[in-house]
Amino acid sequence: MEITSKRHPYKFYLTLILCNIVLTIFASFLLIKSLELNNGKYGLGTLFIFGIAISITIGFIKNASNFVLNTKGLFFKNIFYPWEDLTTVKLTGKGDMVFTTGECATLIFKDNKKIEIFDDFYSNISDIKCYIQKNVVDKNEQTEISTEKQSFIDINQEFFIPYKGNPVFSFRGIMTWGVILFFILIPFFSKKPNNSTGLTFISLISLIWFLLNSRAMYFFEISENFFIIRNHYYFWVKDIYNISDIREVVYDRQHKQPNNLRIISKDFNTKTYFAGSLTDKTWLEMKQELESKNISVRNHCIPEN
Template identity: 30%
Template sequence: MKLKEQMEEKITSKKNKIVIVVLYIFPTIIFCIFGIPKIMETYNESQNELNRDVTNIILPILFFVGVIYIITKFLDKFPVFIITKNGIEVRFFFKTKKYNWNEIEDIEIIGKKQFGNFFATPTEATTFNFKNKEEKIFWAESYTNSSEIRQVLERANKILLDSSKSFNSLNFETVTSLRTTEVIDIENQKIFNDNHVLSANGILFYAFLIFTLFIIFQNPSEIFEKYDKLLLINFFSLILCFAFSSSMNYFIFTEKHLIIKNSIWFWKKKIYDLENIKEIVIDMPFRSPICLRVITKNFNSNTYLASSLGNSTWRNLKKYIIERKIPLRDEILI
């Protein structure tokens, strides 16, 4: 178990900066490639009195400013949260709001909330329920240190629900990783897996794999002559093979462990001590196969797609998890 100590008595959420930079850079590049040349062309024509219409100057600028504004409003859905002993501070791009702990009724640490009207499935979130019925939502998957934030908020929620405790005792020390037993018990294994070859993703995987091999070996003498075209075709085929195979996980339970393996990547293995698991979630992300989300007691969360498992296997898995008295959340009511 690794501990991460906070130098100050506060913890600040961290956004994924790469995503933010890409969101702003992409429209800027488009504007530089298409917008600026059009503006310069129109300006030169107006100087030569060939064209007095400045529409082609104004429209690209308005479009660029509009796109940047929309991106900024979208990113404002994910403000910076600062947790202190006095309360929470929520920082948006152009404003900051502060709330004292006595304004908050309770905190739902784990669960799902609907994100706007654009996504077909709810998103993992932590919800602050205020006494005035207001809600503030911390979209966990949009922050790189959401597990640390949730650890501190879990302690804060316990203080909220126990009037005898004071927020002066709020601890900001966090656990970054949990120890996993190196020796795995191999007896009494319960395996939840189906024939991946007969699944939709399995059929597509082998179809693209065979197609790739066929393209390469149908005429070996032309490999070097048409290597550029073959390289492009095989590149996309391999990407599709990777996408289909990465979702073919299956699950093994032992007396003390949960083991996640992959039918194609047979060497790949992830092991969890059952005592370290806070909750298991059966979920179906947007336009994805059914998956198993494992949330550990330090709120690290990982999702494992399992496209090769049939509904009956999922139902048996759900029944088994309940029988083992492992906390389970079924988001799709399988």
């Protein structure tokens, strides 16, 4: 049996296409200005932007090479690496690739040849990691990845400890409602008569701003057997994880976004939740509780001193 990697249609192809479209539009604008004003600086700016676009494209392709793995080894960039030459394997962890979460599998072979397989670039990353876990790490021995049915546990009988912040008076909450309040008050302080077009525009902007920020308002609940994710505003959201199915939890922050929590299940499926209302103290208290249940927590963003 062998597995062939599949590039992710959205996280690889769509991200790369959108990035190039934006850069091309910007470069075209500079090129038009250069021709209109006969200014060489705009021309240099155009070349610089196109250079960035080319560099990003090369970086994406270089870090998302297609590969094949089987029970004998890994065929990567036209080179075959046998599993017996593998010296180090880490199926979770952080790499250095920008425009992604950085989450990746790291394989180190003899002569210190390091291969990083980034999660975001492959749609079948879970199958890839499970294959390596079973056939390389465990070598067909009993593995953590189990499909056995567990005894039924009534979630309604569980006692949950909440880990949440204030959705209004936290930094993210103040930023959300402060901007919305500003937009709402504009018509009252405007000397011009209000009209339906202006009110509709303000309402639409406020709604978009609310939706953008409310996706960063998740909070968490932990019991003896379950880990639940909820949202302060999306009252219908209730993602339930069995504690025994969680391999690892990651605290992270990407590109100046709010702190987020990433759950990695034992079958290497991942999901990320932004939680902008939690304080550092609450994050660390939750980390302690998760570790007490033998769940590994990687903390990349909360100071522990």
